[in-house]
Amino acid sequence: MNIDQWLRENTFHYSSFWDFRHLVEAKEAQGLKISLCIPTLNEERTIGKEIVIFRSELMSRYPFLDEIAVIDSGSTDNTREVAASFGADVYLAEDILPEVGSKRGKGENLWKAIYQLQGDIIVYVDADIKNIHPRFAYGLVAPLVYRPEIKYVKAFYDRPLAFSQGIRPSGGGRVTEILVRPLFSLFFPELTAIIQPLSGEYAVRRDVLEAIPFPIGYGVETSHLIDVYSKWGMQAFGQTDLDQRVHRNQATRDLGKMSFGILQTFLNRTKALGLVPELPELNNIMRQFQVKDGHFEQIEHHIVEEERPPMLDIEAYRQKFK
Amino acid sequence: MTVSDLKQQLHSYREAAESMRDILLANVVMIGEIPAPTCYEDQRVQFIQNRFSECGLQNCSADEVGNGFGILNGSVGERNLLLVAHADTIFSDKVDHTISLLSDRIMGPGVGDNSLGVAVLASLPLLLERLDIQLKSNLILMAGARSLGSGNLEGLRFFLHNNKQPIAGALCVEGVKLGRLSYSSIGMLRGEISVRVPEMYDWSRFGASGAIITLNDIINKITRIPLPKRPKTSIVLGTIEGGNSFNNIATHSLLRFEIRSESAEVVHDILAEIRDRITETELESSAEIALDILARREPGGIDFRHPLVRQARDVLKALHIEPRVAPSTSELAELIRHDIPAITLGLTTGKKHMQQVEEVDIEPIFQGIAQLLGVLVAMDEGLCDEH
Numbered sequence: 001m002n003i004d005q006w007l008r009e010n011t012f013h014y015s016s017f018w019d020f021r022h023l024v025e026a027k028e029a030q031g032l033k034i035s036l037c038i039p040t041l042n043e044e045r046t047i048g049k050e051i052v053i054f055r056s057e058l059m060s061r062y063p064f065l066d067e068i069a070v071i072d073s074g075s076t077d078n079t080r081e082v083a084a085s086f087g088a089d090v091y092l093a094e095d096i097l098p099e100v101g102s103k104r105g106k107g108e109n110l111w112k113a114i115y116q117l118q119g120d121i122i123v124y125v126d127a128d129i130k131n132i133h134p135r136f137a138y139g140l141v142a143p144l145v146y147r148p149e150i151k152y153v154k155a156f157y158d159r160p161l162a163f164s165q166g167i168r169p170s171g172g173g174r175v176t177e178i179l180v181r182p183l184f185s186l187f188f189p190e191l192t193a194i195i196q197p198l199s200g201e202y203a204v205r206r207d208v209l210e211a212i213p214f215p216i217g218y219g220v221e222t223s224h225l226i227d228v229y230s231k232w233g234m235q236a237f238g239q240t241d242l243d244q245r246v247h248r249n250q251a252t253r254d255l256g257k258m259s260f261g262i263l264q265t266f267l268n269r270t271k272a273l274g275l276v277p278e279l280p281e282l283n284n285i286m287r288q289f290q291v292k293d294g295h296f297e298q299i300e301h302h303i304v305e306e307e308r309p310p311m312l313d314i315e316a317y318r319q320k321f322k
Numbered sequence: 323m324t325v326s327d328l329k330q331q332l333h334s335y336r337e338a339a340e341s342m343r344d345i346l347l348a349n350v351v352m353i354g355e356i357p358a359p360t361c362y363e364d365q366r367v368q369f370i371q372n373r374f375s376e377c378g379l380q381n382c383s384a385d386e387v388g389n390g391f392g393i394l395n396g397s398v399g400e401r402n403l404l405l406v407a408h409a410d411t412i413f414s415d416k417v418d419h420t421i422s423l424l425s426d427r428i429m430g431p432g433v434g435d436n437s438l439g440v441a442v443l444a445s446l447p448l449l450l451e452r453l454d455i456q457l458k459s460n461l462i463l464m465a466g467a468r469s470l471g472s473g474n475l476e477g478l479r480f481f482l483h484n485n486k487q488p489i490a491g492a493l494c495v496e497g498v499k500l501g502r503l504s505y506s507s508i509g510m511l512r513g514e515i516s517v518r519v520p521e522m523y524d525w526s527r528f529g530a531s532g533a534i535i536t537l538n539d540i541i542n543k544i545t546r547i548p549l550p551k552r553p554k555t556s557i558v559l560g561t562i563e564g565g566n567s568f569n570n571i572a573t574h575s576l577l578r579f580e581i582r583s584e585s586a587e588v589v590h591d592i593l594a595e596i597r598d599r600i601t602e603t604e605l606e607s608s609a610e611i612a613l614d615i616l617a618r619r620e621p622g623g624i625d626f627r628h629p630l631v632r633q634a635r636d637v638l639k640a641l642h643i644e645p646r647v648a649p650s651t652s653e654l655a656e657l658i659r660h661d662i663p664a665i666t667l668g669l670t671t672g673k674k675h676m677q678q679v680e681e682v683d684i685e686p687i688f689q690g691i692a693q694l695l696g697v698l699v700a701m702d703e704g705l706c707d708e709h
Contacts (some may be wrong), residue, residue, distance in 0.1 A: 048423035049351055056348030061376075078425070085425040087344060130420050131355070246420075 003193045010150065011195075012240045014139030020062045023138065026145050027064060035067040035119030036137055038088070039109035043127035044077040050125070050132045051086040057134040064138060069117055070127075071096070071109040079127075091116055097316060103306055105216035106200075111308045114209045115317050121145075123203035130246040140203035143238040151208045152228050153238040154194055155201035157245045172196040174252075179259045180222060183266055187275055188226065190234045197225055198262075201242070208232070210317065214308040218258045219265025223307075226269045253288055257301050260286040264305040323703045325633075328696060329640045336641075336692035338453045346445045346687070349373070351423060353444065354430050354437035357415035360473040363388055363465075366409050370444050370465045377447035379463070385484075388467035389477045393460055394447055396702075401459040403701055404492040404662070405446070406478060406653050407439035408469035412676060427672075427681050434672040434682045438497030440465055442669060442691060449691070457702045459490065466653060471512070474617035478656045491630060491701045492664035493694065494653040497682055498675060500690045501646045502668030503638065505631045506623025507655035508554075509589040511581045511615060515540060515600065517564070518610045519573045532571035534564050536609045541577065543599035547592060553584035557592065582651070586621055619655040630663050630697075630706035637696035641689055663706065667694055 017023055027034065036054055040047060051068060058064040070083040070090045084090045094102035096112040110124055121144050125136050140153045156172070172181070176198050184191040191197065198221050212227040214220055228236055250258075264284070270276045286301040311317045339346070358366040367390035374382040374392030381393040390409065411432030413419070421430035421437075428438075443463050450457070467477035482489075496502065517533040517540070541559065549555045557579060564575025581596075583589045597613060604611045624631060626647075638645045650666050657664035669690030672682035700706050 044424070045422055048425065049421065052344050052347045052423060053351060055344040060342075060345050082425050086347075086423070133352075 003190060006190070006193050006234050006237075010143075010235070010238045012139070012143055012238060014135040014240055014242050017138055017142035020064065020138070023142055023145060024062050024064050030145070032121060032145065033066045033119045034064065034141055035069060035113075035117035035122045036065050037110065037113040037117060037122055037124050038068070038070050038127050039073070039106050039113075039124065040070050040075060040079050040083070040127045041073040042075045042077045042079060044075070044079045044082050046130065046132070047079050047127050048082045048086050050127060050129065051083055051088045053132050053134060054137055055087055058137055064141075067118055069113065071113050071116065073104060073106070073109055097314065099316065100314065103216050103308075105306075107214045107216035107220035108308065110220060111214035111216070111311065114206070114311045115314070115320065120206050121203055122206065122209060124201060126200040131244060135242050136201055139240045139242050140201060143240065144203055144205060147238065149235055150238040151205045151232055151236040152224070153203045153240055154196065155199045155242050155245075156196040156239055157199070157243060158195065158241050172198060175255050175259050175262065179262060187270055188229060191225055191229055193234070194225060194237065194239055197221060208236070210311040210321070213310050215265050215305045216308060217303070217305050218261030219305045222262050223265045223269060226266075226273075230273060256288060257286055257303060260301070260303050261305050264303070268305070323699070325636065325700075325705060328700055328703070328705070329636070331699070332637065332640055332692050332696050335453065335695040336688050338449060339688040339691035342445060342449055342452065343688075345448065346441060347423060347428070347684070349441035349444050350428055350433065350438055351421045353441050354421040354428075354433050355419045357413065357417070357419050358410050358432075359412075359414050360410040360470045361468055362415065363409040363467045366440070367465050367467060370409070370440060373444040374447065374463065377451070379447055385480065387477050387480045389481055390465040390467075392447070392463045394450070394457065394463065396457045396459040396461065398458040399460050401490040402462055402487045403457070403459045403698070404462045404464060404489045405443060405495065405698070406464040406466050406492060407443045407495040408436050408477075408653060409440055409465040409467055410470050410473060411435065411437070412470055413678070417678060426685065427683050429679055429681045431678045431680060433680050434497035434670075434675060435680070436495075436497050438669055438682055438687070439495040442495060442694065449695070453695075455695075455699065457698075459702050460487075461698075462489075469653065472616045474512075475653060475656045478653050482656060482660045489660075489662045491706060492657045492662050493697060493701070494650075494657070494664060494666040495694065496652070496666060496668050498670060498672040499646065499668040500670050500686050500693075501638065501644050502666060503631070503634055503645045503647050504650035504654055504666035505626070505628065505647075505664075506649045507619055507621055507658045508649040508651060509583045509586045509621040510617070510619040510651040510655070511589050511593055512617040513579055513593075513596075514614045514616060515577045515579070516612045516614070517575045518612075520610065531607075532565075532573070533575040533609060534572040536603060536607045536611070537562070537564065537575040537577055539607070540599060540603050540611070543603065544579070544596060547595050547599075549592075550588060553588060555581075555583035555585070555588050555592070557581050584621055584649075619651050620659060622658045623649070623654075624658070624663050628663065629708060630665055630701065633700040633706045634665055634667070634697050637693055637700065641693055641696070643689060643693060663708075665697070667697065669694070
């Protein structure tokens with residue numbers, strides 16, 4: 001499948017799925033269960049709104065979602081209380097599969113959701129979206145409902161404010177354009193067609209989620225793309241334009257840490273796939289610098305991209321679902 | 323249905339409203355996040371129309387001034403009742419319209435005035451369906467455009483002027499404050515005084531001091547106008563602006579004010595006084611001073627003993643809501659002018675009214691909706707008609 005063909009056939013705009021009745025009928029005809037998972041850490045200001053919008057529009061009005069779950073990393077604000085008060089199923093990540101222990105990171109919540117939630121499809125939506133709208137869920141799930149061969153749908157956001165000519169650039173954020181897209185161009189050229197590979201919103205079939213490992217930190221999205229691509233090829237992907245996502249902007253320093261984590265994951269994947277010869281032992285300290293009282297001093301960030309195994313390797317999961 | 327039957331129903335109305343908590347709150351959020359400054363309400367009205375269409379309402383439409391409508395046909399259909407909530411807010415589309423939702427309250431610009439009122443309007447068809455209530459009267463649901471400030475109720479004015487179906491009674495819905503019971507309108511006049519110093523102004527002239535000082539003179543003169551205690555009268559100096567920078571004498575300034583009185587004659591007299599003061603100041607300063615009248619309301623209303631007011635008081639009492647009787651200068655005034663029996667009801671408690679971080683409380687909303695339904699059903703049953 002070449003990139004142009006894939007872009008033409010597997011790239012969607014959420015507005016093409018406006019017919020909710022038809023979407024629900026198609027979902028029900030296949031007997032699909034759909035779970036929405038919102039990973040959280042101290043999101044009391046935005047979580048209530050997300051839950052209310054999804055419940056109202058995609059549960060009460062149209063029975064599209066079967067489950068709305070918040071998997072929390074141990075918020076110290078009222079995130080869990082607010083989420084529960086608006087009717088979400090709320091879980092503390094460390095309470096899920098306690099026998100495998102607890103690790104800190106968004107990927108941990110996403111991974112544990114596979115065990116905790118019931119859906120044949122799980123759609124992950126971040127909790128910090130200011131302009132939350134039902135499209136963030138149905139826009140990603142709909143391609144999976146209508147196209148059985150698609151297994152993994154990523155979000156991208158492309159809403160030009162004003163543009164006068166026929167061509168304009170489109171793409172992701174700073175880390176995508178400076179790090180991930182160049183790396184994909186070098187090693188996995190087809191994956192460059194995914195416009196925003198790091199977007200935190202995606203919908204995935206359970207048979208894919210249970211079969212891939214989960215880095216628990218910054219590398220989870222990158223590793224997913226490489227693993228799904230390696231196992232099922234480009235035709236397993238879809239991507240949906242959700243127009244615009246308003247969220248907190250991260251400082252460049254934070255993006256540096258993120259890039260460090262992504263690079264670790266990426267290099268480990270290329271090694272595992274035999275794309276590069278043996279790598280030297282990689283450092284896991286990211287150094288940044290600041291000036292204090294006229295002197296430069298270094299700040300060390302210890303960043304280790306730990307990884308959870310495919311959920312199918314977990315005995316308790318196999319007992320529950322197989 | 324008797325009055326006591328109706329009171330029995332109020333509890334179930336409240337429960338039904340609570341069962342629709344997510345739908346109602348989602349409507350508040352989604353409506354509140356669509357900017358709707360006066361005269362630019364079209365996107366918000368479109369959203370409401372879509373909601374009406376999804377509920378299968380007939381004649382979902384917008385008219386030429388931008389009002390949005392949905393009509394729930396009654397089982398008899400001989401009478402028409404109107405439920406109106408103004409769709410516009412005082413906030414420009416440059417303001418961040420993000421709404422926040424906590425366990426007990428909703429926060430954001432215009433959330434109480436009047437996103438909540440509009441959201442209840444949009445949720446009402448579904449609520450009536452859940453309660454299995456089919457009204458005998460046709461119910462016209464109207465999201466009013468161009469209501470606030472210089473909009474001067476143009477939306478409702480246009481509708482009432484062009485509407486061919488007689489309206490038997492009307493309810494105006496405002497987000498805050500629960501307990502509000504307005505059945506009369508006070509006389510009101512809203513104006514703008516603008517002071518402009520000509521570019522070729524002779525700064526050596528006596529009294530030459532720029533537009534801000536000149537406006538200050540006018541304000542001092544206005545505050546010296548004697549106001550009667552009866553009929554109750556007040557002058558509100560609402561906003562003031564002017565000048566460009568620290569170190570330049572201001573060449574323009576603007577004052578927005580409102581005269582309120584129970585007597586139309588007093589409003590008229592005070593306006594004449596203000597005109598005199600402006601002329602006097604103009605002669606003293608030779609600045610260009612203009613007075614624009616942006617909105618007027620005539621005093622009037624139905625009586626405290628009118629069956630509609632009495633039923634509303636009974637419904638509030640049955641729900642343990644303390645009534646706060648206060649005259650209105652909003653939609654109610656225009657309905658009164660057209661001799662349509664009408665009242666304004668508030669839906670919940672809140673604070674920071676008309677500020678960018680306005681807050682409304684969630685729990686009382688359900689009580690507010692039960693009250694609204696109670697009065698609506700009483701109107702439909704003819705319990706509010708004068709005999």
